[in-house]
Each structure stands twice: as structure tokens, then as C-alpha cells.
Amino acid sequence: MDKLFNPGSILVVGVxxxxxxxxxxxxxxxxxxxxxxxxxxxxxxxGNVAGQPIHTSFDTLPDEIDMAVLLTPAPLTPDLVDACGRxxxxxxxxxxxxxxxxxxxxxxxxxxxxxAASRHGIRFVGPNGLGVISRKxxxxxxxxxxxxxxxxxxxxxxxxxxxxGVVYLHALAAENQGLDKFVSMGNKLSLDxxxxxxxxxxxxxxxxxxxxxxxxxxxxxxYDSLRSLPAAAVVQKANVSRAGAAAAxxxxxxxAGDDRLVDAAIKQAxxxxxxxxxxxxxxxxxxxxxxxxxxxxFIMSRSGGHAVIASDYAERCGFCLPQIPQDVAEIASSAGxxxxxxASNPLDLGDVFDFERYVAMLDKAVRSDACDAVAFIHVxxxxxxxxxxxxxxxxxxxxxxxxxxxxxxxxxxEHDQLTRMKQLGFPLFSGPEILVQSMAASRDIxxxxxxxxxxxxxxxxxxxxxxVRDCIDRLLAASPAGGWMPADDAFAVVSALGIPVxxxxxxxxxxxxxxxxxALAAPVAMKLLSAAALHKTEAGGVLxxxxxxxxxxxxxxxxxxxxxxxxxxxxxxxxxxQRMVSGIREVFLGGRRDxxxxxxxxVGFGGTYVETLNDISFRLVPVSGCDVDDMMAEVSLFKAFxxxxxRLGGDFPFLKEAVQRVSCLLAQFPEIVELDVNxxxxxxxxxxxxxxxxxxxxxxAA
Numbered sequence: 194m195d196k197l198f199n200p201g202s203i204l205v206v207g208v209x210x211x212x213x214x215x216x217x218x219x220x221x222x223x224x225x226x227x228x229x230x231x232x233x234x235x236x237x238x239x240g241n242v243a244g245q246p247i248h249t250s251f252d253t254l255p256d257e258i259d260m261a262v263l264l265t266p267a268p269l270t271p272d273l274v275d276a277c278g279r280x281x282x283x284x285x286x287x288x289x290x291x292x293x294x295x296x297x298x299x300x301x302x303x304x305x306x307x308x309a310a311s312r313h314g315i316r317f318v319g320p321n322g323l324g325v326i327s328r329k330x331x332x333x334x335x336x337x338x339x340x341x342x343x344x345x346x347x348x349x350x351x352x353x354x355x356x357x358g359v360v361y362l363h364a365l366a367a368e369n370q371g372l373d374k375f376v377s378m379g380n381k382l383s384l385d386x387x388x389x390x391x392x393x394x395x396x397x398x399x400x401x402x403x404x405x406x407x408x409x410x411x412x413x414x415x416y417d418s419l420r421s422l423p424a425a426a427v428v429q430k431a432n433v434s435r436a437g438a439a440a441a442x443x444x445x446x447x448x449a450g451d452d453r454l455v456d457a458a459i460k461q462a463x464x465x466x467x468x469x470x471x472x473x474x475x476x477x478x479x480x481x482x483x484x485x486x487x488x489x490x491f492i493m494s495r496s497g498g499h500a501v502i503a504s505d506y507a508e509r510c511g512f513c514l515p516q517i518p519q520d521v522a523e524i525a526s527s528a529g530x531x532x533x534x535x536a537s538n539p540l541d542l543g544d545v546f547d548f549e550r551y552v553a554m555l556d557k558a559v560r561s562d563a564c565d566a567v568a569f570i571h572v573x574x575x576x577x578x579x580x581x582x583x584x585x586x587x588x589x590x591x592x593x594x595x596x597x598x599x600x601x602x603x604x605x606x607e608h609d610q611l612t613r614m615k616q617l618g619f620p621l622f623s624g625p626e627i628l629v630q631s632m633a634a635s636r637d638i639x640x641x642x643x644x645x646x647x648x649x650x651x652x653x654x655x656x657x658x659x660x661v662r663d664c665i666d667r668l669l670a671a672s673p674a675g676g677w678m679p680a681d682d683a684f685a686v687v688s689a690l691g692i693p694v695x696x697x698x699x700x701x702x703x704x705x706x707x708x709x710x711x712a713l714a715a716p717v718a719m720k721l722l723s724a725a726a727l728h729k730t731e732a733g734g735v736l737x738x739x740x741x742x743x744x745x746x747x748x749x750x751x752x753x754x755x756x757x758x759x760x761x762x763x764x765x766x767x768x769x770x771q772r773m774v775s776g777i778r779e780v781f782l783g784g785r786r787d788x789x790x791x792x793x794x795x796v797g798f799g800g801t802y803v804e805t806l807n808d809i810s811f812r813l814v815p816v817s818g819c820d821v822d823d824m825m826a827e828v829s830l831f832k833a834f835x836x837x838x839x840r841l842g843g844d845f846p847f848l849k850e851a852v853q854r855v856s857c858l859l860a861q862f863p864e865i866v867e868l869d870v871n872x873x874x875x876x877x878x879x880x881x882x883x884x885x886x887x888x889x890x891x892x893x894a895a
Contacts, residue, residue, distance in 0.1 A: 194392045197284050198330060198332055198374055199332065202230050202258045202260070203223065203230060203261070203334075204234075204235060204254065204261040204262070205232065205261075206235045206261060206262065206263045206265060207264035207265040209236045215336040215337070218335075218337060218338050219335070219336055221338060222334070222335065223333055223334075225339075226328075232245065235249070251279070256280065256281050258280065259282070260285065261277045261284075262286045262334050263285060263287045264336055265289055267291030267302060270306055271302070271308070271309045277313075278309065283316070285310075285318070286325060286334050287322075288322060288323060292306075292321055316383050316388075318376060318378065319377075319379040319382070320382065321355075321379040322376075322378055323335040323377035326372070327374050328371075328372050329373070335359070335377070342362070342366060342372070343362060343366045343369075343370060343371060345373070346370060347373050348372055348401045349399040349424070350362070350376070350403045350405075351386050351389050351390070351403070352376070352378065352404075352405040353378050353379070353386075354405060358376075358377045361405065367615070368615055368620070370474075370477065370618075374398075376389050381410070386404055386406060387414045387417075387418040390418040390419060390421075394421055400480065401426075401427070401480045402425070402426045403428075403429075404426065407432040412458060413789070416458040416462055416790065419463075420461070425480040426459075426638075427473055427477060427480070427634075429467050429469070433452040453811055454790045454811060456811075457810075458813055460641070462645075475627045475630070475631045478622070478631065479601070479635045480635055482620060482635065483593060484635050484636075485566045485599060485633075486565050488513050488636065489513055489514075489515050489563060489564045490564060490567070491517060491521075491561070491566075491568070492504060492514065492540065492570070493567070494569070495543060495570065496541075500539035500625075502626065503625035503629055510633035512633070515563045517538045518561045521554050521558050524553050548578075551569075552585060552588045555588065555600060559596050559600055564598075565636070566632055566635075567601070568601045568603070569585075569603070570605070571605065571606075573604075573605075575609065579613070579614075582606070583617065586619050587617060587619075589602055593619075599632075601632055602619065603624060605624070644819045650816065651818065651853070652857060653854045657691075661690075661858065661861075662862075664678060664689075665865070665891055669864070669893060675864070675890070677724065679766075680697075680699060680767075680887075681699055682889075683887040684887055690854040690855065692854060693882065695774045696771070698769075699768070701767045706719065706748065707745050710742045710745035710770055711742045713772045714772070715739060715745065716773045717739050717745060718737050718738075718770075718885070719771075720734060720735050720771065720886065721734025721768060724763075725756070725759075726760060732755060732756060732760070733759065734756065734759075745770060752765075753765050771885060774874045774883045776877070776883065778875040779798075779799045779873070780796065780798065780799045780848060781799030782795070782852065782869075782871065782873055783795040783796075783855075783868055784814070784855050786859070791813065792863075793813055794855050794859060795810065796821075796848070796852050797809030797828050798829075798831065800872045803871055808829050808830050810823075810824040810828050815857070815860050818853070821849045821852045821853060825845065825849070844876060844879055844880060844882060848875065864893065865889060866890045866891060866892045868889050868890075870884050870886070872886065
């Protein structure tokens with residue numbers, strides 16, 4: 194794919210001599226930004242642009258052109274792609290609009306386009322996009338003129354929307370942050386974000402990759418590509434949807450909306466997600482600095498108020514503020530005019546007006562072993578302190594490069610002065626709030642990537658997977674299209690995983706319910722089994738603390754009556770009679786096979802309110818121990834019984850292993866489509882837990 198970003202020759206199709214022609218803009222951009230290869234042009238009318246002829250036939254073009262850019266009416270593109278293929282062109286940028294983004298009946302046109310490309314082995318960007326930019330090679334294919342462009346650097350940008358991508362380019366240029374590659378992906382018919390991430394990963398020219406996406410069509414490949422990026426990645430995913438969740442049959446399917454899986458994949462891959470464009474640019478700036486390798490930061494500010502704001506955000510973001518080193522405090526104290534400097538962190542420098550001392554303090558602070566990053570908030574008047582402030586930025590840049598530890602600068606001054614200072618090429622943040630948040634982003638990405646590289650996926654011991662296979666094969670033999678497992682087989686699968694299951698019996702008559710209650714030593718729980726009432730509680734099909742065989746017989750009849758009222762004519766498959774289990778907490782374990790992301794596992798606060806509370810965390814299978822730690826940290830209600838040093842609250846070691854066992858199950862058996870183990874009763878004091886309900890849906894493996 195290097196010929197897309199570093200072609201030796203480019204053919205621009207759709208050029209005319211007219212002054213308003215957008216194809217001419219593409220040619221002008223290539224010339225302006227120093228494209229070193231040969232440029233050929235094609236159109237319907239003969240003429241000259243930039244001293245070169247416009248060809249009107251492929252016959253007059255040379256062979257072995259590396260790449261073509263099409264900006265023509267959409268209906269013409271399939272035939273033009275075919276003609277390019279016959280000429281030996283294998284990479285193309287199709288900027289034409291008017292495909293499925295315009296109307297659903299344009300799908301046939303897209304299919305013709307794909308068919309023409311596949312006949313010749315052509316891969317292309319678009320359609321309905323702006324194409325590609327490579328600052329190093331001068332390959333600038335967008336059809337609008339760029340009077341200014343970000344300098345060459347190490348940030349790459351992949352944007353599904355051309356308009357959003359252009360705004361990001363302007364924002365990077367305004368901050369004077371360097372660009373490596375840009376792709377406006379458009380409809381992503383041929384090449385998508387995973388292809389471009391895979392290519393960037395091989396080049397070693399990007400330290401940061403920013404992605405703006407509106408859909409993720411192959412979630413598993415997206416995750417794999419994102420995880421394999423050596424560069425830090427920031428993702429803005431728009432077009433959030435939970436379509437279809439309300440109709441889902443299982444809790445896992447209902448709760449696992451597309452956006453939650455995107456979020457899980459981004460975190461698990463070691464990347465970070467943002468919600469707005471300004472944050473994306475600020476995080477990209479932060480990630481162009483050396484990483485924040487821990488939680489300890491020094492904050493210095495010329496404004497006491499801004500120091501307070503920064504320290505508030507530091508605490509909110511999980512930073513700690515160690516004591517300012519003595520040598521830094523001494524410099525500040527000796528430089529103060531009124532000698533009112535307090536040697537604290539944050540360090541208020543309101544009484545210090547000596548820029549050489551500022552640099553000296555930065556030098557001592559950033560070299561200290563007691564911090565992982567330094568933040569300097571500088572409020573100044575451009576007219577009187579502009580030159581000194583520029584020297585401060587230059588010194589901060591030199592120290593950061595020398596020590597390999599980041600200095601985060603916030604410059605608060607007049608707009609014109611700030612614009613001049615940004616030309617120095619060092620990240621300057623617009624306020625203490627976004628400065629601290631950007632520091633946290635750098636820290637979090639570094640921590641995720643370090644944990645990811647050191648962590649591994651372990652296979653839990655003691656699982657009886659042959660028993661799981663027997664249950665699946667038995668169901669598919671009886672029902673080749675698949676379906677929900679009988680309750681006894683679902684419990685057998687959970688037990689085979691090594692997760693304890695509460696003793697139970699299935700009764701199909703009232704007398705059998707009485708006998709089961711006696712055998713299990715009542716009190717027991719009794720639960721409806723019927724395909725017409727998958728959510729038992731909603732149908733009134735759960736009765737607890739049934740305390741005698743006679744009460745169990747009566748409860749059986751009551752459950753049958755409630756089913757008839759809930760779903761007239763529905764058949765009663767039986768009643769589950771189960772020994773009562775008293776646990777201090779109820780948790781939810783689940784999993785599903787998503788069409789885009791593949792198998793995913795879930796854990797969260799469980800019981801009858803699992804969907805109401807919606808306090809669930811997801812990850813893609815397989816999960817490591819650190820993945821599960823992150824999952825449990827995301828469940829808000831788990832914080833009420835998080836492990837303390839003096840006890841194992843809720844027995845989290847058991848729960849962590851149970852999540853890994855479910856993950857292993859989903860990885861081993863593609864036939865399992867949905868799985869709910871809810872609730873699992875946690876017994877506390879290191880006694881583990883017991884599953885008291887389970888539902889599993891099976892379908893033939895794809």
C-alpha cells in the first residue's frame with residue numbers, strides 16, 4: 194500500500210482547463226507541496242494545466258502509473274476503474290460522491306464499482322472522500338485548495354468524514370503540530386481504518402494515530418489492528434446506536450450495544466476514546482511528548498487561581514502531588530520579591546518574575562525522581578513578556594527532549610502572541626483543565642500499553658470441556674437450527690466450567706416438586722421453565738423460600754397459573770426446584786457472539802435489576818487477568834464491596850476466575866451464541882460463589 198502514500202506517478206481523472214474545476218485543485222496541491230513524481234491528467238476536453246497536457250484517452254497514457262485519483266460523476270466510476278485496471282493501475286482514490294451515502298438504491302452502483310476493482314485486483318480509498326495526504330512525499334489528493342497545511346511530523350489522522358477530517362487538519366495546522374499521513378476514508382468500500390492502521394504500523398513514521406469513525410464494520414479486525422499499532426491511538430467514534438437492544442432475548446444481548454463494544458475494544462487495545470474534536474487535538478499534542486509514566490506530577494503556576502484549578506483536576510484524574518523538591522523551593526523562595534512563596538505543590542509563583550529562575554526550576558523539577566511529569570501554567574502579557582516567554586517554551590522543549598520526561602505548558606495570553614508562540618512547534622495547552630486531562634490521557638495510554646505487553650491470557654484449570662461438547666451436540670442433534678439449552682444442561686455447562694451451581698431438580702408435576710423440595714431439604718426456590726417466558730421474573734415465575742414439600746406442590750400450581758395469565762396457551766416445560774442460597778451480593782456473568790466483534794464477555798451487578806441498573810462491563814474474548822481487573826473496576830456498584838486489605842469483599846478472586854472461565858468457554862465453542870449466568874451469589878470471606886440461574890443459546894457454528 195506504499196504506492197498510495199509514496200507513488201512515483203499519479204493520474205488525476207476529471208481535470209478540465211476551466212478555472213472552477215476541482216480536479217485542477219488536486220494538481221495544484223501536488224505541485225504546491227512538492228510531489229516529486231510525475232503527474233498525468235485526464236478529462237473530456239483537451240487542454241493544458243501547469244504546462245502539462247490533459248489526456249482524453251487512456252491510449253495516450255504511459256503504462257505502470259502507480260496511482261489514480263478519480264473525481265468524476267458517480268455513474269462513470271465503474272467503467273473508469275475498469276479502464277485504469279486494464280492500464281495496470283492497482284491503487285486508486287475515488288473522491289466522487291453519489292453512492293449509498295446519497296440513496297439506498299445506489300448500492301447497485303457500488304457493487305458495479307467493487308466488481309470492476311476486484312477484476313483487476315485494485316484497492317481503493319473511498320468513494321465519497323477526500324483521499325490521502327502524505328506530507329513526506331507531497332502526495333496531497335484532496336480536491337479543495339490548502340493554502341496552509343500542518344508541517345511534516347509524526348501524527349497521522351484517519352477520518353471517515355471528509356469535512357471532519359479537514360477541520361482536524363486545520364486544527365493541527367493552527368497548533369503547528371506535525372502531520373505524517375491523512376486519509377479521508379469515505380464509504381470504505383475497499384480500504385478501511387484497519388488497512389490503514391496495519392500500514393502505519395509497518396512504517397514507523399507515526400507516534401500518534403487519531404481516528405474519527407462513524408461505523409466499525411469489522412469490529413474484531415479493528416480491535417486487532419488497533420492493538421498492534423506501535424503508535425498511541427486516540428479514537429472519536431460518533432453515530433452511537435443501541436438499535437435492536439430492546440428486542441434482545443438475553444440480558445447480555447440487551448446490554449451489549451454496539452457502542453459499548455467499541456468502547457471495550459478501544460480500552461482493551463490500549464487506546465483511548467474522546468467525545469469531541471478539541472479533546473482529540475489536545476490528546477494528540479500530549480501524546481507527541483514523552484509518556485507520563487506514573488501518577489506523580491509537579492504543578493507550577495504564575496497564577497494562584499489557575500494552580501488551584503489544576504490541582505482540583507489532578508485529584509479528579511487520579512494524580513498525586515508530591516512535595517516540591519527542596520532545590521526547586523529554594524530557587525522560588527530566593528527569587529520572590531515579597532518573600533511570600535510557599536514551598537508546596539502546586540507551587541504558586543505569583544511573586545516570582547524572573548524567567549531565568551523559571552527555567553532553572555523547570556530543570557530541577559523535571560530531573561527529579563519524585564515526579565513523572567511537570568505542568569507549568571504561564572499567564573503573561575504579550576507586549577512586555579512575549580520574548581521571555583518564547584525562550585521559556587524553547588527551554589521546556591529542550592529539557593523534555595533531553596530528559597525524556599514531559600513538561601506540559603499552558604500559555605494564557607493574547608491570541609496573537611499565542612499564535613506566534615505556537616510556531617515554536619512545542620505543544621501549548623489552552624487551559625489548566627485540558628492540560629491535566631491530557632496528562633491523564635498520556636498516563637493512561639502508557640499504563641494500558643505496558644500492562645498489555647506484560648500480561649497474558651491463562652487457561653483456567655479443571656474445566657471439563659468434553660461435558661460442554663456433549664450438551665451442545667445433544668441440543669443440535671435434537672434441533673439442528675439451535676435454540677435455548679434445557680435448564681439442566683445449562684447448569685451442567687456452568688458446572689463443567691468449574692463454577693459451583695446450586696443443587697436443583699426439574700419438576701414437571703406438582704408431586705415431583707414436592708419430592709424435590711424434600712430431597713433438597715427445603716426451603717427452596719422455584720422457577721418457571723418455559724420458552725414463552727425467558728425472563729422468569731417478569732412472568733411472576735419465581736417463588737422464593739418455599740419451606741415445605743406441601744408448599745412446593747402448591748407453588749408449582751401457582752407458577753402454572755401465572756404462566757397461563759402471562760402467555761395464554763403457552764406450554765409449561767417444568768419448574769426448577771433449587772436449594773436456597775444466601776449470598777451477600779448478586780453478580781452477573783454473561784457472554785455473546787457479536788456479528789462484528791466476535792465473542793465478548795460481560796460482568797457486572799446482577800440479579801433482577803441487571804438491565805435497570807445497567808452496571809455492566811464488557812471485553813472481547815479472550816481476556817487476560819488485567820482485562821478482568823479493568824472490567825471489575827468499571828462496575829460502579831462493585832466499589833461498595835471492593836476488596837480491602839483486611840478481607841476479601843464479595844470474593845473477587847473467585848469472580849475474576851469465573852470471568853476467565855466464561856471467556857475460555859466462548860473462545861472454545863463458537864456454537865454458544867448467548868450466555869447469562871445471573872445471578873451468581875457471592876458468599877464473601879473467601880468462600881467463593883454459587884450460580885443459581887443460567888441460560889445458554891446455541892446455534893450451528895458459522
